[in-house]
Amino acid sequence: MTALLPVYPRLDLRIVRAAGSELFTDTGRVIGDLYGGHAVCPLGHGHPELTAALTRAHSTLDFFSNSVLIPGQEEAANAVLGGSKHLAHVHFVNSGTEANESALHIARRKTGRETIVVLEDGFAGRTFGSLSVTGLGGYRKRLGAKPPEHWTRTIRLNDPAAVEAIDDTVAGVLIESVVSLGGVRVPDSAWLQAIQARCHDVGALFMFDEVQGGVGRLGTWFGHEGMGVQPDVVTLAKSLGSGFPVGACVVTAEIGAWASDGELGTTFGGGPMACAMVETTARLIREGGLMARVGELYARVESGLAGIPGVEVRGRGALIGVQTPRPAKDLQVALLARDLLVGTSGQSHTLRLLPSYNTPFEMVDRFVAATREVLNA
Numbered sequence: 495m496t497a498l499l500p501v502y503p504r505l506d507l508r509i510v511r512a513a514g515s516e517l518f519t520d521t522g523r524v525i526g527d528l529y530g531g532h533a534v535c536p537l538g539h540g541h542p543e544l545t546a547a548l549t550r551a552h553s554t555l556d557f558f559s560n561s562v563l564i565p566g567q568e569e570a571a572n573a574v575l576g577g578s579k580h581l582a583h584v585h586f587v588n589s590g591t592e593a594n595e596s597a598l599h600i601a602r603r604k605t606g607r608e609t610i611v612v613l614e615d616g617f618a619g620r621t622f623g624s625l626s627v628t629g630l631g632g633y634r635k636r637l638g639a640k641p642p643e644h645w646t647r648t649i650r651l652n653d654p655a656a657v658e659a660i661d662d663t664v665a666g667v668l669i670e671s672v673v674s675l676g677g678v679r680v681p682d683s684a685w686l687q688a689i690q691a692r693c694h695d696v697g698a699l700f701m702f703d704e705v706q707g708g709v710g711r712l713g714t715w716f717g718h719e720g721m722g723v724q725p726d727v728v729t730l731a732k733s734l735g736s737g738f739p740v741g742a743c744v745v746t747a748e749i750g751a752w753a754s755d756g757e758l759g760t761t762f763g764g765g766p767m768a769c770a771m772v773e774t775t776a777r778l779i780r781e782g783g784l785m786a787r788v789g790e791l792y793a794r795v796e797s798g799l800a801g802i803p804g805v806e807v808r809g810r811g812a813l814i815g816v817q818t819p820r821p822a823k824d825l826q827v828a829l830l831a832r833d834l835l836v837g838t839s840g841q842s843h844t845l846r847l848l849p850s851y852n853t854p855f856e857m858v859d860r861f862v863a864a865t866r867e868v869l870n871a
């Protein structure tokens with residue numbers, strides 16, 4: 495009997511403490527965290543500068559709502575923008591799904607249209623709006639009420655015919671910078687550019703869900719920077735606050751000029767503690783050169799697993815998918831028995847690694863050796 499609503503299929507693991515990329519259990523095991531708390535801990539666990547920033551914010555001004563200008567919010571917004579040439583404003587929220595709700599709201603209100611074009615394997619979150627534009631069937635089936643048919647139109651990643659789905663009834667197109675839960679698949683830059691051009695032609699917003707792929711995870715601050723496109727709207731969360739719940743909807747100056755008082759709002763979004771964590775996270779990632787380092791993590795996994803029959807490594811930076819001949823769930827259990835924690839995905843044979851950007855290379859090598867052992871390779 496548990497006091498908690500039983501909605502999570504949990505791993506049989508009791509973590510009592512964590513430091514860096516190591517998890518300590520109630521039975522004294524030390525487990526390598528290649529899952530990064532589900533893409534949430536870019537700097538590992540318990541970074542002392544984050545602890546200091548959070549403590550300082552709490553003891554200076556613990557909380558006040560957006561009815562006043564919150565100290566540190568402007569600095570946090572500038573850290574999020576990171577000198578972007580085309581993105582100009584940040585709206586802080588509390589999670590990825592809320593960031594996407596904001597994006598959907600902006601697209602529909604600004605264009606006066608209702609249809610959102612989404613990827614068939616995409617995932618946008620668990621609130622009603624985000625779930626209504628989530629392509630992954632396993633999640634969509636849990637919608638409590640059926641949204642009107644015309645709210646969503648589904649396209650296939652990298653399908654040249656996808657542009658035809660985008661016409662002047664479309665409010666916006668929402669694309670993950672790397673389709674993560676849907677099997678870790680990277681969009682082709684030329685395909686993205688064609689989708690962007692079509693959006694411009696028909697007056698639809700081109701929107702990137704970087705909840706998982708943003709904040710340096712793909713090797714650039716925004717994932718789209720490496721893809722030759724300039725989305726009108728970008729959503730962020732997960733790594734943004736290094737574990738403190740915070741999300742952001744980032745938009746162009748044109749959308750900023752359209753927005754007015756009351757258009758969006760939240761009590762907790764962009765509170766002082768969240769902003770301190772955002773600003774410090776961004777600074778430490780940049781100062782530590784960690785966006786260059788994630789490419790090395792990826793290359794190490796790719797070269798380490800090269801040549802194993804039926805194995806393919808996909809993704810970018812610290813968002814790594816490993817397609818395997820064995821079910822991903824079995825491999826996850828076998829790796830956990832060897833004191834390494836990895837994630838699975840919405841695809842039965844795709845394992846996901848979402849490590850901290852400063853994960854020791856030695857831990858990645860341990861993962862490669864353990865995977866080879868489990869696969870008899």
Ligand code: PLP
Nearest residue numbers: 589590591617618619705706731
């Ligand atoms: N978008 C993507 C691509 C995600 O991976 C997730 C969460 O896994 C979300 C949105 C929803 O974020 P949250 O769980 O913070 O609401």
